[in-house]
Amino acid sequence: MADAQIGWRIATRAATATLAGESAAKKHATPAAQASSSTLPSNRKKPVACIVLGMAGAGKTTLMQRLNAYLHAERTPYYLVNLDPAVLDTPFGANIDIRDTVNYKEVMRQYNLGPNGGILTSLNLFATRFEDVLKLIEARKNLRYVMVDTPGQIEIFTWSASGAIISESLGSTMPTVIVYVVDTPRSANAVTFMSNMLYACSILYKAKLPLLVVFNKIDVTPHHFAVDWMTDLTAFQEALQAEKSYMGTLATSMALMLEEFYNSLSVVGVSAMTGAGIPAFFEALEKAADEYEETYGAELQRRQEAKAAAEEARQKEANAHFSRDREAEVSGAAGLEAAGARVVLDGRRHRGGGSDDEESESEDEAGGAGYTREDEEWGQENPDEAADREEYESLARYLQKRKG
Ligand SMILES: Nc1nc2c(ncn2[C@@H]2O[C@H](COP(=O)(O)OP(=O)(O)O)[C@@H](O)[C@H]2O)c(=O)[nH]1
Ligand SMILES: [Mg+2]
DSSP, X not given: OOSOSBXXXXXXXXXXXXXXXXXXXXXXXXXXXXHHOTTSOOOOSSXXXXXXXXXXXXXXXXXXXXXXXXXHHHTOOEEEEEOOTXXXXXXXXXXXXXXXXXXXXXXXHXXXXXXXXXXXXXXXXXXXXXXXXXXXXXXSTTOXXXXXXXXXXXXXXXXXXXXHHHHHHHHTTSOEEEEEEEETGGGOSHHHHHHHHHHHHHHHHHHOSOEEEEEEOTTTSOTHHHHHHHXXXXXXXXXXXHTTOTTHHHHHHHHHHHHHHHTTOEEEEOOTTXXXXXXXXXXXXXXXXXXXXXXXXXXXXXHHHHHHHHHHHHHHHHHHHHHHHHHHHHHIIIIIGGGTOOOOOOTHHHHTTTOOHHHHHHHHHTTXXXXXXXXXXXXXXXXXXXXXXXXXXXXXXXXXXXXX
């Protein structure tokens, strides 16, 4: 990576932990081995993907390291994916690492960006080829978990198109769970706690994937208080009162709203540092993955089927259109045209009624490839955006070229 400024190498590393897990995969295939590992059932056809999210410093990377150690010890085959381009050193050996593909410092320099812009652009570049990552994951047989670490600053993933692309791609390929890591000692304050939960709530509605809230750092502050607040609204309201928050009534209303949200998630307390609570984490993760299959996955499949049906109908319509046009063309050659019938060679013309001559003309000028005058004007009116797009596309082409 030292010389490659922006390279396109999505490769899997043979992390020692994973290789050991791989050889153990065959052992896992025997019923006895399955029975011996009750927390990690292996009756799924596909691995469970975990997208690890959380505020900066919540302990996402440390948790990845802990999961790495645990799964390695459990001899469970897994993949670790690092999506943080700015991390200096991952304490876990990621199998797929964004840093092998994009040099974030170089992206900052080339695009004249600050650190956050650099991370965001690197993630965007990586997302354009996330399909390749999925192929690598799918090529590995017997994988049970795919753990994905995300950039330190949560909004880079949650409020970007690339974050959405990545979570949707994973979510439509395999059971996917959002693991929301909370810094428990920092959330002991009721107002901070509520802010954190509101953020988690927004992620749930945006990602439309099951959410597992992981209260981390329980070696410093046990998470009982959080569970109490989440199950007993009165207790939480009392805590809010005690803080004499200036937004007392608003906070109370939001607490009421959150009560509904809490019903739709699972909660577990862990210490990424000591390893406490990790078996419980996997139990909760498996339950969340079951939930994905029962509800989220079924809904996703319904959406995909509807989309496929719509596409099929569109294709049929386009084929019928094409056949009609062909017939007209053939009979036109037979002399219909001479008889005054209109021969339609360009099916697009009837779509808009064919009355707008000016528009039809401009379509012809632009080569008729669905590129209209409107598109052209858009390009002229937004020179910056067009230049950005060109720059982005040329970089994507460059990456594609470097791929081999
Ligand atoms: N005491 C304690 N510290 C932790 C724990 N998990 C993470 N940390 C510390 O929290 C800090 C931030 O962790 P990191 O994993 O880099 O957070 P990230 O930004 O979410 O990836 C580091 O100093 C970690 O050592 C934990 O379970 N207990
Ligand atoms: Mg991190």
